[in-house]
Amino acid sequence: MSAGWSMWVMFLVVLNLGITFFLFLWAPRAKIPTQPDGTSGHVWAHGVLREGVRRLPLWWVVFSAAMFVAGFTYLVLYPGFGNHKGALHWTAHGELAKDVAANDGKLDDLLARFREYPIEQLAGDPAAIQMGHRLFMDNCAACHGPAAHGNVALGAPNLTDDDWLYGGSGKDILTSIEHGRAGVMPAWGPSLGEPNVKHLAQYVLSLSGAPHDAAAAAAAKPLFATCAACHGPEGKGNQALGAPNLTDPIWLHGGTVADIETTIRGGRQGAMPAWDKRLSADQMRVLASYVYHLAHPDIGDAGR
Template sequence: MSTGWSFWVMFLVVLNMGTTFFLYLWGPRAKIPTLPDGTSGHVWAHGVLREGVRPLPLWWVLLSGAMFVAGFIYLALFPGFGNFRGVLGWTSHGELANAVAANDARRASLTERFKLYPVEQLANDPAALQMGKVLFEDNCAACHQRSAKGNMTLGAPDLSDDDWLYGGSGNDITTSIHDGRSGVMPPWASLGADNVKNLAQYVLSLSGSPHDAAKAAAGQPLFATCAACHGADGKGNQALGAPNLTDHIWLHGGSVADIEKTIGEGRQGRMPAWNPRLSDDQIRVLAAYVYHLSHQPDGDKP
């Protein structure tokens, strides 16, 4: 801090500690006028309660004195009196650096062990899962939620099920985190409003959802436009990130309005690449945690 601020802090310390120390020394010696019965003359409840005057107990005097001694010792050993660094030379930056170094040393030994196993096996390691959970909450939860259930508003998929846009193997998940993913569903409003509605009904029929059979039949020939990405059977294509349309899992919502909007206006999704922020070792641990989330028994899933 600047010299001016240093002197201001020193002034406040001297003022506060000096005032309280003076009161500590003066208080036990102060002469308070008292009545013959030993009270101060202050009464309450029509004289039923009277204020007595007693000397401070010895334990209070000794404890308060010890607090002043501790305060003076602290100011001598640690920073607190302006720019005086303290006899020990302690700094918060140094304390943080030591803590980071100690944590890095502990983490390095774990990381070396983690390198020995594939992601699928690492997903069963409690230490790796603990580290992966922290990495997930710090970097992924903003879009996928802490529960990993995803967010339809953002188009962030549910990571706790076994449905994958780009593959759910350890290598696939690692690649998704490391390099990121970009997906584009082009808008098909050019088909016309009625055709978009018919096509939406056919898409609903693929998953066995309630639908209008007549409109679905009219929309079936139009699905040839979609088959290039989603496949003729609507099973999707993980190489392209085209979702499976035959299940009941919807990235942007499965209502009639949601599907019509997806077809008519298109969708764009982007999973950012995390390799600039996370090391390769951290990405592997994070991939193991995500893999673990989707391979738990249903009762244990978040």
């Protein structure tokens, strides 16, 4: 806080406390004109109700004095009076650091136990799942959704269906979280031409058994040789490359004819950020176990 703002805050504190403290001392001694019957002369309901004048009760005076003492004591002990740091030298940053250290101390034993299990087994530990869920909501839900059902518009995969682009083992999931992933589907529209794009989309639909134009699919079958380099000759994908399986009904960017044509024509690009700069090694293992748990909710309890 600059010196100017500090002086302004000090001025406001002194002004407000000064006025209220003056009123507190003056009000009990103020002389209020009263009628012979002890009222102020203000009446309502044709004289049925009259305003009485009484001294402030002792408990109110004592309580108010205690509040002034508490206020002055606070300004001496804690920051609040301009740049005065307070006799206790309390700061919000220091309080946060103390709370974080206390919380880390409580987690040490728990994390030490988590390190004893492989990720697949840790996925059955209720304490790990609870911690992993919080890490997921804080870091992953923005793309994958709070229920982890993915987001077609972003190309964020559904994590609950056990269908994996880069492998679904604990090690594979941890690698995805730690180092991120980058997927690229090249644009084939310029080289294939629009008619072939539409025919190839029908062939891709046929691979998953979806309704399709059989004649167009047959005509496009030779064109799929270009795609087989990544997706495989049978279209079952390649986890080493992150090329999706085209023979199941699961679609990363949508499975309608228009969606598939758009993917073939213009290509797709997707990026999973690396979290090793934000999360600790222990946190990434716990998060990986939670993601594994999403696709295997019936896994046994590792802590039993």
